[in-house]
Structures are given as structure tokens and as C-alpha cells.
Amino acid sequence: MEGKTSSSPERGELLHEGKAKRVYSTSQPDLYIQEFKDSATAFDGSKKGTIGGKGSVNCLVSAKLFKLLESRGVKTHFVDLISDNEMVILPVEIIMVEVILRNVAAGSLVRNLGFEEGKPLVPPICEFHIKDDAIHDPLIADDHVIALGLATAEELGILREYGKKINETLIEFFDGIGIDLIDFKVEFGRRPDGTIILADEISPDSCRFWDKETGKKLDKDRFRFDLGDVEEAYQEILERTGASM
Amino acid sequence: MEGKTSSSPERGELLHEGKAKRVYSTSQPDLYIQEFKDSATAFDGSKKGTIGGKGSVNCLVSAKLFKLLESRGVKTHFVDLISDNEMVILPVEIIMVEVILRNVAAGSLVRNLGFEEGKPLVPPICEFHIKDDAIHDPLIADDHVIALGLATAEELGILREYGKKINETLIEFFDGIGIDLIDFKVEFGRRPDGTIILADEISPDSCRFWDKETGKKLDKDRFRFDLGDVEEAYQEILERTGASM
Numbered sequence: 001m002e003g004k005t006s007s008s009p010e011r012g013e014l015l016h017e018g019k020a021k022r023v024y025s026t027s028q029p030d031l032y033i034q035e036f037k038d039s040a041t042a043f044d045g046s047k048k049g050t051i052g053g054k055g056s057v058n059c060l061v062s063a064k065l066f067k068l069l070e071s072r073g074v075k076t077h078f079v080d081l082i083s084d085n086e087m088v089i090l091p092v093e094i095i096m097v098e099v100i101l102r103n104v105a106a107g108s109l110v111r112n113l114g115f116e117e118g119k120p121l122v123p124p125i126c127e128f129h130i131k132d133d134a135i136h137d138p139l140i141a142d143d144h145v146i147a148l149g150l151a152t153a154e155e156l157g158i159l160r161e162y163g164k165k166i167n168e169t170l171i172e173f174f175d176g177i178g179i180d181l182i183d184f185k186v187e188f189g190r191r192p193d194g195t196i197i198l199a200d201e202i203s204p205d206s207c208r209f210w211d212k213e214t215g216k217k218l219d220k221d222r223f224r225f226d227l228g229d230v231e232e233a234y235q236e237i238l239e240r241t242g243a244s245m
Numbered sequence: 246m247e248g249k250t251s252s253s254p255e256r257g258e259l260l261h262e263g264k265a266k267r268v269y270s271t272s273q274p275d276l277y278i279q280e281f282k283d284s285a286t287a288f289d290g291s292k293k294g295t296i297g298g299k300g301s302v303n304c305l306v307s308a309k310l311f312k313l314l315e316s317r318g319v320k321t322h323f324v325d326l327i328s329d330n331e332m333v334i335l336p337v338e339i340i341m342v343e344v345i346l347r348n349v350a351a352g353s354l355v356r357n358l359g360f361e362e363g364k365p366l367v368p369p370i371c372e373f374h375i376k377d378d379a380i381h382d383p384l385i386a387d388d389h390v391i392a393l394g395l396a397t398a399e400e401l402g403i404l405r406e407y408g409k410k411i412n413e414t415l416i417e418f419f420d421g422i423g424i425d426l427i428d429f430k431v432e433f434g435r436r437p438d439g440t441i442i443l444a445d446e447i448s449p450d451s452c453r454f455w456d457k458e459t460g461k462k463l464d465k466d467r468f469r470f471d472l473g474d475v476e477e478a479y480q481e482i483l484e485r486t487g488a489s490m
Contacts, residue, residue: 113389114380125388135359141386143370144358 008082009033019045020058020205026088034077036062036085036201042224044133051223055085057234057243058203063087064243065170065202072169074162076198077189084245092189092199096150098137099159100127101167102183106208108139126163128156131187158196159188166198174209177240179218182208204237253327254278264290265303265450271333279322281307281330281446287469289378296468300330302479302488303448308332309488310415310447317414319407321443322434329490337434337444341395343382344404345372346412347428351453353384371408373401376432403441404433411443419454422485424463427453449482 009026011033016023019041024033036055041048059081066078079088102125105115109125128145129137145151151159166186174181184207187200200206209218218233254271256278261268264286269278281300286293304326311323324333347370350360354370373390374382390396396404411431419426429452432445445451454463463478 109389112380112383113375113385113393114377115393121392125386125392127386127388130358132359135357138357139384139386140358141370141372141384143372144354147366147370148358148360 008080009088020054021201023089030091031079032089032091033082034087034089040205040220040223042220044136047224049223051234052231054205054231054234057238058201058205059085059087060243060245061203061237061241062201064241065173066198068173069166069169069198072165074165074169074198075195077200081245089199090191090197092191092197094131094187094189094199095155095159095196096131097145097156097159098129098131098185098187099163100129100183100185101125101163102127103167103171104180104182104210106182112139124164124167126160128159155196162188162196162198166202170202170207175212178212179237179240180210180212182210184208204234209237253325254333265299266446268334275336276324277334277336278327279304279332279334279446285450285465285468287465289381292469294468296479297476299450299476299479302483303446303450304330304332305488305490306448306482306486307446309486310418311443313418314411314414314443317410319410319414319443320440326490334444335436335442337436337442339376339432339434339444340400340404340441341376342390342401342404343374343376343430343432344408345374345428345430346370346408347372348412348416349425349427349453349455351427357384369409369412371405373404400441407433407441407443411447415447415452420457423457424482424485425455425457427455429453449479454482 009028009031012025012027014022015025020037022035026033036059038050038052038055040051040054063078063081066076070076077089077092079090081087102109102121105119105121106117109115110117127139129139131137142156145156146153171181184202186198188196189199190196204219207219208221211218217227218237222230222233254273254276257270257272259267260270265282265284267280271278281304283295283297283300285296285299308323308326311321315321322334322337324335326332347354347366350364350366351362354360355362372384374384376382387401390401391398416426429447431443431447433441434444435441449464452464453466456463462472463482467475467478
């Protein structure tokens, strides 16, 4: 396969297929392969479509950001790129809590909680949501996470600390390429020894990016709300971040 | 007025009318009167009705529980009963955060968050909701309360501590009269010197009470879900608590 390094493990059976990614076992027990798809969904899967080139953009941008975060001391599941839409990752047990960091009010904060869109959030808000489309990924408080057995109080402290560090790193990076990081969602996983590492992806699917000059949205909101130029926005993020094989 | 004590202040102008209560000024600047109505609403005001005798039950039960809590060191807005549906209270600026304590999963925990009804919650869950029917009193986390300026982090610590103490006191009291306290909502207010005290009411409108033997619901869920015997349930709570003028 073009772009595949000589040390890449062989792809094994499909272990999990989500809305935007597939995860495969490999010939090596402690390595999986995560493949990024072009298919796009929104509103808990009720809106479906395809964004040409999305899999590749999200894979390359995620790899770039995972490497940046690793350099700042945040452990991630990223091991290596093997093609423009496949990466080798460390297997984890995904923590079923989505961690959302918000620097500016948008999305559900405006829709559900009465915030004014565009209001700066100082300090940033860190939210936990149950990762479960069937009940619409509801916002919850620490007590619910613990009562549902999704994570311990100690783990939530770690998620909050990592979320803050990831946010600070990404704000600085995107500021340098003319983009305001409005908010983003990250997911974490437990390694066999209980260590928590960053998993999933960081991409225009999981972040809100607003151009600093024009305010133009350069993320999945263009797909969600039929704003046009969807593929162009993904390509622009790829170019500005300088992400590549 | 029958039952009115000689020292009761005179009722002045109507300051606020809510769904279930009215608040009046009085001839004394630091005393208000809270009057309890028979009118009942549910689902953010979309269901309306009347529960005969409710105003009186809720007033007398609240007075009884406020006195009990005062004896355990929880400061409340309660001063005195002046009739079976009016109490003299201390004026407060209501904190626009509803505090919900849950000992057993029911209501929105089951409807929205995937909990199994009847699941014991050990330790109890303490929730904060924005007090705003227009946006359906949404569950929020501490960060949102602070970002919206509804309360400070220090105040949230106090609300959580008071909520826990109130819960422990009420569990013990209701256990002694054959009732499981499933959950309840309380509201707090700031006094002019910034002190936070318990306000509003504690009644079958704001609590879930399940009979320990039969599991029968003895609270506003009988009205919400048309379970019948609504007035009888309120009267039973009045009788079992021994609340009176």
C-alpha cells in the first residue's frame, strides 16, 4: 500500500465500526489500526452524508495534533501513519464519557442552556457527556458519571486536567494559523495497566474552528447546517495545519 | 384571620407570583409573606390543574420540615406560620440554580440519562439545574453555573454541603414515618449580608415520596402521570408528617 512504512503491522479483523471510523486488529497483539471514513453523520446519526476527502483530512490532522500533544507530555493512542486515512494506534478500553472543552459559547450551550453565541468563556468550560447516541449524548455532572460507573472520581480529575492541557496547546497552535478554537470534543481510553491516554481523533469533525479574520466556520457545522463549501473547509484545515504523511 | 398570631405583620403588595406560590411584602421591611396556592403545574407549566388542599398541605409540611432543619443547624427563610397556607419568611435574592438530591433513580435520571428506575444511588447524587422553565430547567455542571454568573464556586460548595445535610436529615425523618425519600429539589437564597439560606418549600410538590411497604407514590407524580388519588396522597403526607398549625 502506498505510503505504508516497512514496519507497519498487517491489518487483521474488523473489531469495531463507528460512524466515521473503523478499528482493526493487526498481526501484533498490542497494535490496532484506525481507519478514517469519508462518511459523515450529524444530530446523533439522523443526518447522513459523505464529505469527499474527509477521512484523509481527519486522519492526517489528528496525527499532526497527536504528535504535537505528545511533545507537550500528553500521552495519546497514536503510533504511526500507514496511509493518508489509516493510523496505527494503541488498543484502549474507551471511557464512555465525552470530554468537551469550550472557549466560546456555541452549539448546545446556545441551543439548550441559554448562552449567547460567541460569548467568550473565561475560564474555559469543561463538560462531560455520556457517550451514547441512543440517548443523545447528554450533558452530565461528575456524580452521574460515578453513579453510572463510567469513570471514577480520580479518573474524572485526570480527564479534566488533560482536557485543560490539550485545550491550551491547541488554542496556541490554531491561533498561529489564524483560527479561533471555539470548542472541541475528545475521548480517552484506559490501557491494560489503567493508564489513561487520549484516543479517538481531533479533527474538523470534533472541533469548531472559526477563521480569526472572517469568522468563517471551517468545521463540521458546514455539513450540519448546509452552509456549503464543506469539502473546501476540510481541505483548508489540512493546508493550514500543514498536516501530511 | 384564624390562626394568625398577634405579632404577624400585615400583608402588603404582591411582589412575585409563581406557579404554586405568591410572595407579598409586609408592614415590616425585613419580613415577607409566602402564600401557597392549590394550583398545580407540571412539565414546565405545560400541564395545569388544581389539587384541592395542596396549598395548605405544602405550607404546613414545609413549615414542619424547615423547623426540623433549623434544629439541625440549617438556616432557612421560615419565620412563622400565620395561617394554614401562609408563612412569614425572610426576604432573599433567590439563587437561580435548583439543587436536586437523589437517593434512588427516578424522573429525568431515567427519562434522559439511561438510569434504571429504582436503582439506589450510593452515595446520593447532587445535581444543579438552571431555574428557567423557558429552557426546561436543564441539568448543568459547576462550570456552567459559574460562566452564567448564577453562583460562585464557593457558593456551589455551600449548596452541595447544605444539600447533603438536608438530605440526611430528611431521609431519617421520612424513614421514621414509613416513607422512602427518593429525591427532592430545593432552592436557596442570599440574604443582604451574603449569607445563603434555604428558601422556597419542601413538600410533595418538590419531593418524591414512595411508601416503604407498598411503593405507592405519595407526591406530585400522581398529578403528573394521572395516577389518581392525588388529593388523598397530599393529605396522607400531611397526616404522616404530623404537620399542623
